[in-house]
Amino acid sequence: MKVTRRQFLKVTGATVASFAVVDLGFDLSATASEVQGVRTKDVKPVPTICPFCGAGCGLVVYSRDGAPADGPQLLSVQGDPDNPINRGGACSKGSALFNIREVYSPETGEQEINPERKTKPLYRAPKSDKWVEKDWDWMFDEIANRFKKTRDENFEYKDENGIIVSRCEALASMGGAALDNEELQLISKLMRALGMTYIEHQARI
Ligand code: SF4
Known part of the structure:
Protein backbone atom coordinates (compact mmCIF):
# COMPACT_ATOMS: atom_id res chain seq x y z
CA MET A 1 0.00 0.00 0.00
CA LYS A 2 1.25 3.47 -0.86
CA VAL A 3 1.38 5.82 2.18
CA THR A 4 1.45 9.56 1.57
CA ARG A 5 3.57 11.90 3.72
CA ARG A 6 0.41 13.40 5.25
CA GLN A 7 -0.96 9.94 6.19
CA PHE A 8 2.39 8.95 7.69
CA LEU A 9 2.55 12.06 9.92
CA LYS A 10 -1.06 11.63 10.99
CA VAL A 11 -0.59 8.00 12.01
CA THR A 12 2.76 8.50 13.82
CA GLY A 13 1.49 11.66 15.61
CA ALA A 14 -1.61 9.89 16.87
CA THR A 15 0.47 6.93 18.02
CA VAL A 16 2.89 9.11 20.04
CA ALA A 17 0.02 11.04 21.63
CA SER A 18 -1.84 7.90 22.66
CA PHE A 19 1.33 6.37 24.13
CA ALA A 20 1.85 9.48 26.29
CA VAL A 21 -1.70 9.42 27.62
CA VAL A 22 -1.64 5.69 28.25
CA ASP A 23 1.77 5.86 29.95
CA LEU A 24 0.58 8.55 32.36
CA GLY A 25 -2.61 6.66 33.04
CA PHE A 26 -5.10 9.54 33.20
CA ASP A 27 -7.07 11.95 31.05
CA LEU A 28 -4.78 14.96 30.53
CA SER A 29 -7.40 17.21 29.00
CA ALA A 30 -9.65 17.10 32.07
CA THR A 31 -6.73 17.72 34.44
CA ALA A 32 -5.33 20.59 32.38
CA SER A 33 -8.64 22.43 32.24
CA GLU A 34 -9.14 21.99 36.02
CA VAL A 35 -5.68 23.39 36.83
CA GLN A 36 -6.25 26.28 34.44
CA GLY A 37 -9.51 27.09 36.19
CA VAL A 38 -7.95 27.14 39.66
CA ARG A 39 -4.91 29.21 38.72
CA THR A 40 -6.83 31.93 36.95
CA LYS A 41 -9.85 32.06 39.27
CA LYS A 118 10.38 52.03 51.48
CA THR A 119 7.03 53.51 52.36
CA LYS A 120 8.19 56.79 53.98
CA PRO A 121 10.50 59.55 52.79
CA LEU A 122 14.11 59.26 53.94
CA TYR A 123 16.19 62.33 54.75
CA ARG A 124 19.95 62.61 55.10
CA ALA A 125 21.08 65.90 56.63
CA PRO A 126 24.12 67.70 55.17
CA LYS A 127 27.38 66.00 56.29
CA SER A 128 25.46 63.15 57.94
CA ASP A 129 25.97 59.51 56.98
CA LYS A 130 22.57 58.43 58.26
CA TRP A 131 19.15 58.35 56.64
CA VAL A 132 16.20 59.11 58.91
CA GLU A 133 12.49 58.66 58.26
CA LYS A 134 10.45 61.85 57.93
CA ASP A 135 6.77 62.39 57.28
CA TRP A 136 5.54 63.79 53.99
CA ASP A 137 4.50 67.19 55.45
CA TRP A 138 7.97 67.79 56.85
CA MET A 139 9.54 66.81 53.54
CA PHE A 140 7.26 69.03 51.41
CA ASP A 141 7.89 72.04 53.70
CA GLU A 142 11.63 71.46 53.62
CA ILE A 143 11.74 71.21 49.82
CA ALA A 144 9.54 74.32 49.39
CA ASN A 145 11.59 76.38 51.87
CA ARG A 146 14.92 75.43 50.35
CA PHE A 147 13.64 76.00 46.84
CA LYS A 148 12.37 79.49 47.70
CA LYS A 149 15.51 80.46 49.60
CA THR A 150 17.80 79.38 46.74
CA ARG A 151 15.66 81.13 44.13
CA ASP A 152 15.42 84.36 46.17
CA GLU A 153 19.19 84.43 46.65
CA ASN A 154 20.06 83.72 43.01
CA PHE A 155 17.30 85.17 40.87
CA GLU A 156 18.64 87.35 38.03
CA TYR A 157 16.29 89.96 36.65
CA LYS A 158 18.79 91.47 34.17
CA ASP A 159 22.05 90.10 32.83
CA GLU A 160 25.36 92.00 32.66
CA ASN A 161 24.23 93.76 29.44
CA GLY A 162 21.05 95.04 31.02
CA ILE A 163 18.84 92.62 29.10
CA ILE A 164 15.87 91.30 31.07
CA VAL A 165 16.35 87.54 31.55
CA SER A 166 14.27 86.70 34.67
CA ARG A 167 16.12 83.50 35.37
CA CYS A 168 17.59 81.40 38.16
CA GLU A 169 20.55 79.25 37.24
CA ALA A 170 21.13 77.92 40.75
CA LEU A 171 18.33 75.34 40.52
CA ALA A 172 17.64 72.53 38.10
CA SER A 173 14.66 70.29 37.39
CA MET A 174 15.03 66.61 36.61
CA GLY A 175 12.00 64.64 35.38
CA GLY A 176 11.70 60.93 36.04
CA ALA A 177 10.27 58.06 34.02
CA ALA A 178 7.46 57.57 36.52
CA LEU A 179 5.99 60.90 35.44
CA ASP A 180 3.45 60.89 32.63
CA ASN A 181 3.05 63.46 29.82
CA GLU A 182 0.54 65.63 31.66
CA GLU A 183 2.57 65.75 34.88
CA LEU A 184 5.70 66.66 32.95
CA GLN A 185 3.90 69.39 31.06
CA LEU A 186 2.76 70.95 34.35
CA ILE A 187 6.22 70.60 35.91
CA SER A 188 7.99 72.17 32.93
CA LYS A 189 5.49 75.07 32.90
CA LEU A 190 6.01 75.62 36.64
CA MET A 191 9.78 75.51 36.33
CA ARG A 192 9.82 77.95 33.41
CA ALA A 193 7.49 80.30 35.29
CA LEU A 194 9.95 80.24 38.20
CA GLY A 195 12.85 81.08 35.88
CA MET A 196 14.58 77.69 35.67
CA THR A 197 16.86 77.24 32.69
CA TYR A 198 18.15 73.74 33.45
CA ILE A 199 15.16 71.49 32.77
CA GLU A 200 15.96 67.91 31.92
CA HIS A 201 14.44 64.46 31.85
CA GLN A 202 15.92 61.10 32.65
CA ALA A 203 14.93 59.71 29.24
CA ARG A 204 17.27 62.19 27.45
CA ILE A 205 20.34 61.32 29.52
S1 SF4 B 1 13.28 48.95 29.22
FE1 SF4 B 1 12.71 50.50 30.77
S2 SF4 B 1 10.48 50.68 30.64
FE2 SF4 B 1 11.08 48.74 29.61
S3 SF4 B 1 10.94 47.16 31.19
FE3 SF4 B 1 13.05 47.90 31.20
S4 SF4 B 1 13.10 49.54 32.75
FE4 SF4 B 1 10.97 49.16 32.25
Whole structure:
Protein backbone atom coordinates (compact mmCIF):
# COMPACT_ATOMS: atom_id res chain seq x y z
CA MET A 1 0.00 0.00 0.00
CA LYS A 2 1.25 3.47 -0.86
CA VAL A 3 1.38 5.82 2.18
CA THR A 4 1.45 9.56 1.57
CA ARG A 5 3.57 11.90 3.72
CA ARG A 6 0.41 13.40 5.25
CA GLN A 7 -0.96 9.94 6.19
CA PHE A 8 2.39 8.95 7.69
CA LEU A 9 2.55 12.06 9.92
CA LYS A 10 -1.06 11.63 10.99
CA VAL A 11 -0.59 8.00 12.01
CA THR A 12 2.76 8.50 13.82
CA GLY A 13 1.49 11.66 15.61
CA ALA A 14 -1.61 9.89 16.87
CA THR A 15 0.47 6.93 18.02
CA VAL A 16 2.89 9.11 20.04
CA ALA A 17 0.02 11.04 21.63
CA SER A 18 -1.84 7.90 22.66
CA PHE A 19 1.33 6.37 24.13
CA ALA A 20 1.85 9.48 26.29
CA VAL A 21 -1.70 9.42 27.62
CA VAL A 22 -1.64 5.69 28.25
CA ASP A 23 1.77 5.86 29.95
CA LEU A 24 0.58 8.55 32.36
CA GLY A 25 -2.61 6.66 33.04
CA PHE A 26 -5.10 9.54 33.20
CA ASP A 27 -7.07 11.95 31.05
CA LEU A 28 -4.78 14.96 30.53
CA SER A 29 -7.40 17.21 29.00
CA ALA A 30 -9.65 17.10 32.07
CA THR A 31 -6.73 17.72 34.44
CA ALA A 32 -5.33 20.59 32.38
CA SER A 33 -8.64 22.43 32.24
CA GLU A 34 -9.14 21.99 36.02
CA VAL A 35 -5.68 23.39 36.83
CA GLN A 36 -6.25 26.28 34.44
CA GLY A 37 -9.51 27.09 36.19
CA VAL A 38 -7.95 27.14 39.66
CA ARG A 39 -4.91 29.21 38.72
CA THR A 40 -6.83 31.93 36.95
CA LYS A 41 -9.85 32.06 39.27
CA ASP A 42 -10.64 35.70 40.27
CA VAL A 43 -7.37 36.90 38.77
CA LYS A 44 -7.54 40.45 37.51
CA PRO A 45 -5.11 41.60 34.79
CA VAL A 46 -4.42 45.35 34.86
CA PRO A 47 -2.32 46.96 32.10
CA THR A 48 0.17 49.56 33.27
CA ILE A 49 3.42 51.29 32.27
CA CYS A 50 6.79 50.35 33.73
CA PRO A 51 8.03 53.25 35.90
CA PHE A 52 11.74 52.55 35.65
CA CYS A 53 12.90 54.23 32.45
CA GLY A 54 11.89 56.37 29.52
CA ALA A 55 11.26 53.41 27.21
CA GLY A 56 7.80 53.21 28.77
CA CYS A 57 7.23 49.48 28.26
CA GLY A 58 3.73 48.16 28.81
CA LEU A 59 3.25 45.62 31.60
CA VAL A 60 0.30 43.61 32.86
CA VAL A 61 -0.11 43.24 36.61
CA TYR A 62 -2.08 40.14 37.65
CA SER A 63 -3.68 40.34 41.08
CA ARG A 64 -6.32 38.69 43.21
CA ASP A 65 -8.36 40.60 45.75
CA GLY A 66 -8.37 39.76 49.44
CA ALA A 67 -4.77 39.12 50.51
CA PRO A 68 -2.49 40.28 51.95
CA ALA A 69 -4.26 42.53 54.42
CA ASP A 70 -3.15 45.86 52.93
CA GLY A 71 -4.42 45.28 49.40
CA PRO A 72 -4.76 42.84 46.54
CA GLN A 73 -2.46 39.87 46.33
CA LEU A 74 0.00 40.28 43.50
CA LEU A 75 0.50 37.14 41.46
CA SER A 76 2.67 38.20 38.58
CA VAL A 77 3.93 41.11 36.49
CA GLN A 78 4.56 40.37 32.80
CA GLY A 79 5.37 42.30 29.64
CA ASP A 80 2.19 43.35 27.83
CA PRO A 81 2.00 41.49 24.47
CA ASP A 82 -0.48 44.08 23.16
CA ASN A 83 1.84 47.02 23.80
CA PRO A 84 3.50 48.14 20.53
CA ILE A 85 6.62 49.41 22.37
CA ASN A 86 7.81 46.18 23.96
CA ARG A 87 5.44 43.55 22.47
CA GLY A 88 5.40 41.45 25.62
CA GLY A 89 9.07 41.79 26.53
CA ALA A 90 10.54 43.40 29.64
CA CYS A 91 14.16 43.97 30.68
CA SER A 92 15.55 42.71 33.99
CA LYS A 93 14.39 45.83 35.84
CA GLY A 94 10.86 45.64 34.47
CA SER A 95 10.71 41.90 35.11
CA ALA A 96 11.66 42.52 38.75
CA LEU A 97 8.83 45.00 39.32
CA PHE A 98 6.88 42.39 41.26
CA ASN A 99 9.54 42.40 43.99
CA ILE A 100 9.13 46.09 44.74
CA ARG A 101 6.05 45.10 46.68
CA GLU A 102 6.26 41.42 47.45
CA VAL A 103 8.84 38.67 47.85
CA TYR A 104 8.82 34.98 48.62
CA SER A 105 10.20 34.33 52.11
CA PRO A 106 12.77 31.49 52.16
CA GLU A 107 11.92 30.86 55.84
CA THR A 108 8.18 30.43 55.51
CA GLY A 109 7.93 29.64 51.79
CA GLU A 110 5.11 32.19 51.69
CA GLN A 111 4.67 35.33 49.63
CA GLU A 112 4.93 38.44 51.82
CA ILE A 113 5.29 42.23 51.65
CA ASN A 114 8.90 43.06 50.81
CA PRO A 115 10.49 44.18 54.11
CA GLU A 116 12.97 46.31 52.12
CA ARG A 117 10.18 48.34 50.55
CA LYS A 118 10.38 52.03 51.48
CA THR A 119 7.03 53.51 52.36
CA LYS A 120 8.19 56.79 53.98
CA PRO A 121 10.50 59.55 52.79
CA LEU A 122 14.11 59.26 53.94
CA TYR A 123 16.19 62.33 54.75
CA ARG A 124 19.95 62.61 55.10
CA ALA A 125 21.08 65.90 56.63
CA PRO A 126 24.12 67.70 55.17
CA LYS A 127 27.38 66.00 56.29
CA SER A 128 25.46 63.15 57.94
CA ASP A 129 25.97 59.51 56.98
CA LYS A 130 22.57 58.43 58.26
CA TRP A 131 19.15 58.35 56.64
CA VAL A 132 16.20 59.11 58.91
CA GLU A 133 12.49 58.66 58.26
CA LYS A 134 10.45 61.85 57.93
CA ASP A 135 6.77 62.39 57.28
CA TRP A 136 5.54 63.79 53.99
CA ASP A 137 4.50 67.19 55.45
CA TRP A 138 7.97 67.79 56.85
CA MET A 139 9.54 66.81 53.54
CA PHE A 140 7.26 69.03 51.41
CA ASP A 141 7.89 72.04 53.70
CA GLU A 142 11.63 71.46 53.62
CA ILE A 143 11.74 71.21 49.82
CA ALA A 144 9.54 74.32 49.39
CA ASN A 145 11.59 76.38 51.87
CA ARG A 146 14.92 75.43 50.35
CA PHE A 147 13.64 76.00 46.84
CA LYS A 148 12.37 79.49 47.70
CA LYS A 149 15.51 80.46 49.60
CA THR A 150 17.80 79.38 46.74
CA ARG A 151 15.66 81.13 44.13
CA ASP A 152 15.42 84.36 46.17
CA GLU A 153 19.19 84.43 46.65
CA ASN A 154 20.06 83.72 43.01
CA PHE A 155 17.30 85.17 40.87
CA GLU A 156 18.64 87.35 38.03
CA TYR A 157 16.29 89.96 36.65
CA LYS A 158 18.79 91.47 34.17
CA ASP A 159 22.05 90.10 32.83
CA GLU A 160 25.36 92.00 32.66
CA ASN A 161 24.23 93.76 29.44
CA GLY A 162 21.05 95.04 31.02
CA ILE A 163 18.84 92.62 29.10
CA ILE A 164 15.87 91.30 31.07
CA VAL A 165 16.35 87.54 31.55
CA SER A 166 14.27 86.70 34.67
CA ARG A 167 16.12 83.50 35.37
CA CYS A 168 17.59 81.40 38.16
CA GLU A 169 20.55 79.25 37.24
CA ALA A 170 21.13 77.92 40.75
CA LEU A 171 18.33 75.34 40.52
CA ALA A 172 17.64 72.53 38.10
CA SER A 173 14.66 70.29 37.39
CA MET A 174 15.03 66.61 36.61
CA GLY A 175 12.00 64.64 35.38
CA GLY A 176 11.70 60.93 36.04
CA ALA A 177 10.27 58.06 34.02
CA ALA A 178 7.46 57.57 36.52
CA LEU A 179 5.99 60.90 35.44
CA ASP A 180 3.45 60.89 32.63
CA ASN A 181 3.05 63.46 29.82
CA GLU A 182 0.54 65.63 31.66
CA GLU A 183 2.57 65.75 34.88
CA LEU A 184 5.70 66.66 32.95
CA GLN A 185 3.90 69.39 31.06
CA LEU A 186 2.76 70.95 34.35
CA ILE A 187 6.22 70.60 35.91
CA SER A 188 7.99 72.17 32.93
CA LYS A 189 5.49 75.07 32.90
CA LEU A 190 6.01 75.62 36.64
CA MET A 191 9.78 75.51 36.33
CA ARG A 192 9.82 77.95 33.41
CA ALA A 193 7.49 80.30 35.29
CA LEU A 194 9.95 80.24 38.20
CA GLY A 195 12.85 81.08 35.88
CA MET A 196 14.58 77.69 35.67
CA THR A 197 16.86 77.24 32.69
CA TYR A 198 18.15 73.74 33.45
CA ILE A 199 15.16 71.49 32.77
CA GLU A 200 15.96 67.91 31.92
CA HIS A 201 14.44 64.46 31.85
CA GLN A 202 15.92 61.10 32.65
CA ALA A 203 14.93 59.71 29.24
CA ARG A 204 17.27 62.19 27.45
CA ILE A 205 20.34 61.32 29.52
S1 SF4 B 1 10.94 47.16 31.19
FE1 SF4 B 1 13.05 47.90 31.20
S2 SF4 B 1 13.28 48.95 29.22
FE2 SF4 B 1 11.08 48.74 29.61
S3 SF4 B 1 10.48 50.68 30.64
FE3 SF4 B 1 10.97 49.16 32.25
S4 SF4 B 1 13.10 49.54 32.75
FE4 SF4 B 1 12.71 50.50 30.77
